[in-house]
Amino acid sequence: xxxxxxxxxxxxxxxxxxxxxxxxxxxxxxxxxxxxxxxxxxxxxxxxxxxxxxxxxxxxxxxxxxxxxxxxxxxxxxxxxxxxxxxxxxxxxxxxxxxxxxxxxxxxxx
Amino acid sequence: xxxxxxxxxxxxxxxxxxxxxxxxxxxxxxxxxxxxxxxxxxxxxxxxxxxxxxxxxxxxxxxxxxxxxxxxxxxxxxxxxxxxxxxxxxxxxxxxxxxxxxxxxxxxxxxx
Numbered sequence: 196x197x198x199x200x201x202x203x204x205x206x207x208x209x210x211x212x213x214x215x216x217x218x219x220x221x222x223x224x225x226x227x228x229x230x231x232x233x234x235x236x237x238x239x240x241x242x243x244x245x246x247x248x249x250x251x252x253x254x255x256x257x258x259x260x261x262x263x264x265x266x267x268x269x270x271x272x273x274x275x276x277x278x279x280x281x282x283x284x285x286x287x288x289x290x291x292x293x294x295x296x297x298x299x300x301x302x303x304x305x
Numbered sequence: 306x307x308x309x310x311x312x313x314x315x316x317x318x319x320x321x322x323x324x325x326x327x328x329x330x331x332x333x334x335x336x337x338x339x340x341x342x343x344x345x346x347x348x349x350x351x352x353x354x355x356x357x358x359x360x361x362x363x364x365x366x367x368x369x370x371x372x373x374x375x376x377x378x379x380x381x382x383x384x385x386x387x388x389x390x391x392x393x394x395x396x397x398x399x400x401x402x403x404x405x406x407x408x409x410x411x412x413x414x415x416x417x
C-alpha cells in the first residue's frame with residue numbers, strides 16, 4: 196500500500212515564506228507531484244519531481260529526497276490568493292495513477 | 306485551452322438509484338481517471354482508463370463501475386447508490402508521457 200503524510204493546516208502572513216512537507220511510504224516510486232485546490236475549485240498541477248533536488252517555478256519550488264521518502268513545497272512572497280489546499284501525490288507505478296495525501300490547508304493573512 | 310467537463314455540478318439521487326456521471330475531455334488524452342474527494346481524506350482513485358475500452362481498478366472501486374467507449378468520454382456508474390457514496394466526484398485526464406493531470410470542476414453527489 197501507499198501512504199502520504201502532510202500537515203493538515205499551515206498559517207502564514209502575506210509576503211512570508213512557507214514550507215509544506217510531505218513524507219511518503221510506497222511500494223513503488225516514480226515521482227512526487229503537488230497540486231493546488233482553491234475552495235470550490237478543481238485541483239491544478241503545480242510541480243513534479245522525479246529526481247532528488249529542487250525544482251523552481253516562479254514563486255513556488257518543490258524539493259524531493261528519494262532516500263528520505265520526503266518532499267516539500269516552498270511558497271515564497273506569499274499572497275492572499277495562495278490561500279488554498281495543497282496536496283502532495285505519489286506516482287507509484289508505470290501507470291500514470293496518483294495516490295494523494297490528505298491535503299494541507301494554507302491560510303494567508305494580511 | 307485544455308478542458309475537462311463533467312455533466313453535472315450538483316446531483317441529488319435516492320438510495321438504490323442507478324447514477325451516471327459523465328466526463329468529457331477535449332485534449333485527446335489517453336488517460337482518464339475518476340476520484341472521489343471527502344473532507345479530511347483527500348482524493349481517492351476509484352477507476353482509471355489508459356485507452357478506449359480499457360479500465361483498471363483504483364484504490365476504492367467497490368460499488369462503482371466505469372465505461373469508456375470513446376477516447377474523450379469516461380463514465381462513472383453507481384449501480385445502486387448508497388448514502389456512503391455521497392461525495393464530490395472529480396474526473397481527470399492526462400497524456401501519456403506527461404505527469405500533469407487536468408481536473409474537471411467536479412460533481413457534488415448527494416444520495417438520500
